[in-house]
Amino acid sequence: MNAPRSLQDVQFKPRRIGHGNFFVSDLERSMEYYENVFGLQVVFREPGIGAGFLSNGNSHHDIGLIELPKQTLIGRDGQVQVPVDKKRKPGLNHIGLEMESEAHLVAAYERAVAAGAPVHRTVDHTIAYSVYMFDPDGYYLEFYADSQDDWRVIMEEKSEQLLTGNWTPDPSVASDVPKYVVETERRTVEGAPLQPHRAARASLFVKDLATSIEFYTDIVGMTLVAGSVHEGYAVFAGTVGSWDLGLFQTDDGKPTPRMHHFGFELSGPIELETVVERLREAGARVEGQIVHATKQSVCVRDPDGILFEFYFQQSRDAAELRNLPEEPAFLV
C-alpha cells in the first residue's frame, strides 16, 4: 500500500484533450452529421452499447457518440459501462485527456488513490487504458494512455465488437513507451464544409472557480495559462502547451455540469463566408462567427443542439484575449 499523499502531488499531467464523448438522441443521425458536416471520418462502431467513434487521424477518436441509453450499457467483461439514467439529456458525457504513457497513467492513478482523489473507475478500452474521475462540478474526466502501436489495425480486427473491459492498474507491467499518435496522418471527408485538424478544447461553466482552479492544478496537473478567480475565467494547458480547457464562473444560478462548447482546431485560415454558406446549405445551425486579429472561428450546433466551435487561432496572447469583445466563453 502506498503512503498517503497530498492532493497537490497527484498531478496526472495530461498532454492535451484527445477527445470529447457525447450523449446524443439518435446515433445514426449524429454519425452522419459529424461525418458529412463536421468532416470527421467514422472509424469504429460498438453497436452493443449504441456507440460510434469519429477521427481525422490525430487519435483513435476525436469524438465518441453514445445514443442515450434506454437500459444500462454493459461492456465486454460484463462491466457496467453506462448506467441508465432517465434524466440524462444529450450533451457532454466525458472529456478524454491523453497521457504520455501507460506507466505515467498508472503512477498518477496510484498517487490519486493514495491522496484520496475521487477516482471513479479504471478500464481497458482495448486501444487504451483509462482512469475516470469526476471534477468538483461533476464533469466526467477520462485520463487515458494509448496501448497499441496502430489503432486502425485493432479497430479493423475488432470491428463492431465491444472494446471496454476490466483493468487493474499494475506498475510492474505498465509500459513507459508513448503510444499516442506522433505523425498525424490527417484524413478529411470530401465535400464536408469543415475540415478540422483536431479536437482541441472544452469550455465549461463552473460554480466555484477557485475550487476548480485548485482541482485542475493539483489533481489534473494542467497549467493555468490565462485568467484568474478575479477575472471569472481560467484557461488551462496540458504538457503540449495548447490551451485546451476554459473554465468560466457561472453567475446565473444554473446548475453545473454545463458545457458551453467543445472546440476543434482548424489547420489554417478559412474562407469564413463560404464555409458558413455551405454549413447552412447542409442544414447546420450556425450560431455565430468570430473574426478577430487573434482568431477566426465559426460556432455550429449538432443535431441535438450541442455547441461546437471550429477555430483557427493566430495568436494566444492573454492580454489580447481579455480585450476581445465577444462573450467570455469564446475568449479561448
Ligand SMILES: [Fe+2]
Ligand atoms: Fe473516452
